[in-house]
Amino acid sequence: MTAVTTWFRRLRGIVNVGFAGYDSEMSAMNATIGYNLKNAVTLVAPYKVVYADVLFSRGYLDLPNAPEVETGTAAKGKFIFLRGGAVRSALGYNLLVPADFSGDHVQVYLSFESADGKLVSDSLYLGDHIVV
Template structure:
């Protein structure tokens, strides 16, 4: 990468032969065009690509949750990239090329807001899930009665998500999830996250277990 000092080319943007110019941080820069590699990817590279694609496709359905849930990302990453990076490292199991998601380790948000104490899920007739949690202890740090509760349910058989964002508050202590009736007999995985009412603080997501809908 070279820096132009208003020489014979002056400042320019776009491609010129095998180079391209851009204006960055009040400087005119010239860079070489990246070269295409004719080398086939190694087995290690292919494995990384498979794991990355698996998580990227899965989390793409939850973009609104991820955007808030990973807002405290490193400055050089998007919220989605931060979420994918974490889950590729921690929530993928199996042997190449048959990778699978470990739903018990999947993390949909990461933060310091107090988690939902005593979080439980129970099935109910009519394709329902009864979600409940306990009140935070008196004086609990980073816990507010107005914190918003979001519930995510993944149908393993139909490969579909039910995303219920901000459907309750921490002091509600319970929420009844009505799933589609055709979910009866299917296996689902449940997650819960909390967000402060100004969306500037989140809890680390909690896994609520796997259930067969009745």
Template sequence: MGILKSGINGPVRNKTGSSVARMHRNINVVTGAYRKSNKPPTALQLEAQAKFSLLSSFLGSIDDLVKTGFKQYSKGKDPINVASSYNFNHAFLVDGTDFTLNYPELVYSRGYIVPAESPGVLTLPAQIGFNWLPQRQSTYCRYTDLATFLIYNPAKKMAFRRALVTDRYAQGHLLDVPPNFAGDTVHCYMSFASKDGKLQGNSIYVGELICV
């Protein structure tokens, strides 16, 4: 039996007919009761499920970056789900019935802070170096903005990141990468945030390289 607490505008709980009421993130939600379908999933449904699983695996491996980077766009929703929805339409490279992640198009952060100017990456023994050009200061581009770096290894499905480790003025940063990354192709990203961490910027794809 469904229960209306404090009248029709108050919180509700339990099942009423074909509807189920529950509290989700401090919001009263009423949904239809789950009905198991005996119909097998279509090819399009299976493809969508596989794509969602692949994208979720990537975003889940950097959930700390995503939760911070998409927080201001979530408005009570799960930032991982918001990031998945934002990325989904451009997240894949399709070749017939096969598909892979389109790494240069993936985004883990969005915001007003200006991204790095002409960023680049280079590989060194057990290290990856990021660099970028100097930029004129403005409201959303300060020398004190802090950089976050992400290195993703598809072969091992591992993400190596360092958050807020150097400022924009430094124009470069060296990262020590895990020894077992040697010989693997990795994808590199970076983003800036304000010094106090309250404002984020768009993450950008910097490049692909092979670790040595």
């Protein structure tokens, strides 16, 4: 279980925003870990994160109807997340990743945050993609 908790703690920057309002009686990180241990981790050794069930944020903003990933690492143990990458009305965004990600499988998620930072959407898993 320590590895699972460590995995989520490495995402502190995003979950501190995404789960900030989830439970007023606990920190955003504790709420994230609690939610995901219950919903996104196999509870039989070896413990595994079920990427499709992971949530980094819980909120009320609407998600897009049919988001797409045109090109697409967990193997490298790296995370890339970007706050304020694009305004929603742009309808797209190209994320630059390190060149050594080329050919790697990556897990892709999407979430939204209001301009004032007070509201978020649920995060949405967009699948496993290969970086080209």
